[in-house]
Amino acid sequence: MSANDFFKVENLRLYFRTRNGSVQAVDNVSFRLGEGRTMTVLGESGCGKSSLAKAILRLLPRNVEVYQGRIVLGELDTMSLSDERFRKEVRWTKIALVPQAAQNALNPVLKVADQIAEPLLVHERGITKDAALQKAREAARIVGIPLDFLERYPFELSGGMRQRVTIAMALVTEPELVVLDEPTSALDVLTQANVMNVLKRIKQEFGTTFILITHDIGTASELSDEVAVMYAGQMVEQAPAEKFYTTPRHPYSQKLMASVPTLREEKDLEFIPGQPPSLINPPKGCRFAERCPSRFDKCSADPPVVQVEPDQFVKCWLYEEGEDG
């Protein structure tokens, strides 16, 4: 089973302290991911999916109240490391991040080649500038940046090219896991398809493990092996992509899928009335109960995570004890 346990997150919690109380951005999230596979974390704004990315990379703001749980990459329990050791041994060398909207946050006074080489110079001790630039060229080739672009500045590049630069920056240190936070949400349709093609090729050629965080369910299907759905700080469903896209189990996943317009097939679109709960003092029971069409008495208590199939998990009372859909 070790192949399936390449990356493990157990009971991860990340709460932020605010004036109004503590915000439970990531609340008791657990999942595991096999090597070379891609998990998509789906969810709407404010559901904690970006906080999950930050928690995995330990890129935390100052107002953290609770940060606990277990994160295991291969054999390494990264939560047990000190901040300094985490920075030296894990961040970017083992786990890299393509932050949200990073294509607009490139350093405007660095040439593309220097920008891509920067993570190497920061995170790999003793590497020479020349060796770093050589590796940067290689990373640029992999993501499809033409070589003559390396001498350009970010403002001379289109959005899609800049996004490739941020992906190259994440790949240049040859990390074992890459977390992509909304890598295509600011891009045009054709550019989006291009970037997804690049990611797909990297996945096939190098077997990189990806966690793709997005709200775009259609585009996510381009890369997903596994799908996890987050709602109000919690993971409510985790399933292989084939199962998720055909038969989502959690009522929220079902409603979410029903709200996605499709081009090739006609269906009646639905929306989910109401709003997600506040993450300050969220409801005690199921957090989706208030908007759920199949709510019943039990939903006022926190639902268990039910294993409906060997690889499909749902946090919902409906599936408890063989009351299978």
Added chain:
Amino acid sequence: MAKETLLQVRDLHTWFELRKWGFARVGYVRAVDGVTFNLDRGETVAVVGESGCGKSTLAKTILGLHKPTRGEIYFDGKPLHKLDTAGMKWYRSQVGYVQQDPYGAVPPFMNVYRILEEPLIINGVKDPKEREQRIRRALEDVKLAPVEDYLPKFPHQLSGGQQQRLVIARAIILEPQLIVADEPVSMLDASVRVEILQLLGRIQREYNLGIIYITHDLATVSYFSQRIFVMYGAKIVEQAVTKDLVKNPRHPYTRALLAAISDPDAANAHTFKEVPPGEPPSLLKPPPGCRFHPRCPEAIAGVCNVQEPPQVVVDEGHQTACWLYDKDGQAEAEAV
């Protein structure tokens, strides 16, 4: 039901002057370059295209926010360029604008009541009682109910979907005949998008409004509009009835655009998408001939890169600007 033309756009050009040192003219950005179409009362057309194709400039020119460089707009039979100040004021009350970013479109220091009252005051609704009535009705129309709860609220107390509904309420409060919606749902979550689009559709049917729906998201378009215009490089390259365009796209660009959209399906993970190489053209120096020819897989050498393609009617209500469908052009290509 007889169709009645609400808006006529004739050969519209909106160019922006580029200057060096503040006075030396160095060229024009041709953001809208020869657009012609009609919009019927009660009809929704979607303008689809990538960023930088000129679709927002088209919207703003129709709204009267940019002055067209050339070409005419007729609203309800009246030419826009001949309207005086009072006429423009009337026109602006007849056209509602739903902005892209609901978070930035409403002033943060005004509450809901004040935001909706302002257009009424400006347009001379003097009776405070009537104003209140109309504000209440607009809020009910956009389903911000119970109205009492929302009137004193400030924008930051509303969710994204509620803010967008407020923006829609503001757009319809003067009872316009036309609404220009510039990416009204692109900033919203999937589950809220459908709600807002259905709301717009309902308001449209109720008041028989014309809607120009500007978007880059072809998937929502097919649910929400009767006709689609595809824009590329500041021109409309294809226009057709929605179903026809989605099922039977003619222009190579439209085909590429449709092919690039992913429906949620796990099978997508196993195939690569075909994407035309290159980038959209610069609107400062657009390529000669067809603007898509440098990226087009079917470009006819000696034709597409030389002459601008004609508007060809390929089917009833289906037009495309492409040499592939022009008989003379085809003959020429075969001869080459």
